[in-house]
Amino acid sequence: MCKILVLLLFSFCFFIVTNAIVCRDGFTLINNNKCIAFLPPYFDPGYSNSEYRCNWLGGNVVSIRTAIDNTAIAKLAINKGYLDKIWIGLKCWEDNNPDNCIWADQQGNASSYNNFQPGNPQTNNGSCVYMIPATGKWVSGDCDNVRFTVACETDIIGACTHKFGDYCYHPIVGGTNHDEALNICEQLCGGSLVSIHSPEENEYIRGYFIDPKITRIYIGAKMSNAATNYWSDDTDWDFVNFNHSNINDGLCYTMSTNDGKWNSINCGRSLPSICKWKASSSCQATCTGPKYREETGLITLLTSELSYNQYRGIPPCYYVLHVPNGLAAIWFNSLQLDPNSSIELYSGTSENSTLLANITQENQNDYYKSLTSSSQFIKLVSNQCNDNCDVTNDYSWSALFGPNYGASCGEVLYTRGVITSQNYPNNYPNNYNCTYYIQNPGGYFITIYFDHFETEENHDFVNVYDQKSGTLQYSFSGNCTQYLFGSEKSMRIEFTTDGRNTFSGWSAHIDLV
Template sequence: MWFLLIFSITFTNLIPQSSANDSFCPSGWSFSLNTSYCYTVSSDSYTWSEAVNYCQSIGGQLVNVRSGREYVFLTQLTSQNLLQPWLGYSRKSDGNFYDLTGYSAYYAYWAQGEPSGNGDCVTFQGQNNTGLRVTPCYNIQPALCKQMPALCPNTTQYGGTYTRSGVITSPGYPDQYYNNLDCLYYITSPPGTYITIEFSPWVVEYWYDYVFLFDGPDFTYPYIGEPLGLYGKNSFESSNNSLTFFFYTDSIITDKGWQATWTAKANTPPISQSGLNGSLTSDNYPNDYDSYTERIYYISTSFGFKINLTITDFITEANYDVLRVYNSSTVNDNYLVANLSGSSVAPWNYLSPSNYLTLKFTSDGSVQKQGWSLFWFMQ
């Protein structure tokens, strides 16, 4: 008795009594944020076998108590009931009680003095000596039903031929995601691109609630990884223009959830030049460059020499289509020399302190212009 009393008080203090968001459920049902199920007590009364059929006829099942959180919610839900409603447990040939899926009734949920020999079925008492009570199966009692609502987003397809970025959040974000989720998400981006995705913030029950990502249009494609928050990697990329992931949660603990920001990047190979001198232009120059361009240029010369670079022509959409110059052998923001855009850049000259430079040109999808031209030589 003392165990059940402490158990009930503890969970009552820690857990919200009910969720105001009953819109997930059919009319007349109540949603529990702590279990992510909808519940209802029938207005009519039935024998136990009739109650089983009744719950199934309205899209649910007789309740089986699977957690302390559910126990507390049911206590609150049925506290005003004059008749104890049926649960989905019955006594089997071994003398123990099992629910309709074969799980045994947990000992901590029985009322004091139970299970008794007073019948072969089970009701729930929500007041005074709360808990599961053995009841003759022929008794006439209300049915306590539950069903899993559709908590995953209606939209599962994101992106498309002309979409370059987006944001996806876990159900219920930023307040609290739900238990018992198994949600699928599909992202596609324009042809010739690949997808990068970052989960930030990532606040979920470690190990038991997770996202798995796959490199393709469904989860039969190669596994990419899973976000780990403070414990590891949270950014991923696909090898092509499609990416799939699913979000799974167990039945007991939830948290704030996650926000995933994805971006399509052009899958264009870099251009490398080395030697004594060379020249480079934006794609299609002197005609307009393409929208959503992303190309990297590597320039190198002999060790101990420098690179003298001169931009002779430069016309891009100011602030949005940008040529970045790095004093390094890779794209590294710590060695960024210049962000160049607009129509007043050329002529522009730069002498590198070392024997390599890296350039990166990116454009958005709105306005395309003539682009740029440059030459370089070893000095």
């Protein structure tokens, strides 16, 4: 017996292209350089909630750097019926000074282009910024107490979104050690940590990292000994910008975001970095990326939209999932593999990392559960069929990933995480009573996804209460796997069993959206 409220979530599927510039489903391409989607106001107010929803879709709140893009976004909003205020991805820290307004993608400020309404930015009204579609003007607004539509942008599939000269660049804002950064860059079109060959390129790279908390980043320079330096992509050593180089400090180099100078450092330090690859690389459109993902989100591969030849021709798709804080975890909410496909999961970024799982059609029903890495990383390798491929059926997979925090009986969970019945996956005890508390300090909408649920029907119950009112909202008993439901603010979850039969119990993932 299952009583559920199903939470409608956005599900964006990716598909394979060869040379086309396209957007993910649900997004609209503007000016051949941005993919835009508008998400209407959510349950709880505040810019941070809107930002999280864009991040969950693999993007950011939109950054606008030209008048042409600003006009296109305003017109698109009007055409889609979003006529009121719309969050854009800009925060300001000083009145009437766009130099101190930083974009959400951390790749510049609003000094080179802005469209503020006269008298703005006005930080007394709030540090966040919204657009008025009718005029395209930008206005300062309260970050915490209003509900606005948000404009999200994601990377274009099959295009180089950050380009300097003949090369593409991709910043890794979350910190990693040097070897992990190299592995991530390799997944991005066979790239490498950035090599730098001119003062102009050096300054271009420094300009990515405006956030004052980021003071230095890894670059692709390294020492083989005290007298020899080299670039990780084996290009010529034709430009240097050293501030300090000493083999005793470490073999790797960083760039200071303050002055662009390079300093030697221990390669094991955790720092942001930036990747680089040739813009003409054919791999840009061969997979369903984005192939490097940070924080938390949804990844998916839908094969049934492809022809036989397209599907058979797909190389393995690599995803590096990085959770800057805590251990990385992944759980599948859809797994329908064809007989000749598989998914490999590793607990790190290299080929020598521990194998967490090798999922095939034969064992896929065993993997509707959480898998937790021993590190901040999970590498997912999706191996597509190469011969005798069946695309007549709806084969696909979809997975959520994020940090794996948990709470035990009687504890409070303050963030995303996992809770389970006592002894899970082994049988829970008889005559047992346990209470879990989920507190939501950020005002997000709480969702609970049971990837396994098996109790004695009509005897052993999971009851979900609204913590503030004490009202019983849901009651679960029996077999209730793979359901998602939601609530606001805070919850109390009570698990009670009688003195008769016991079963394997349940595992639930808590998320905030």
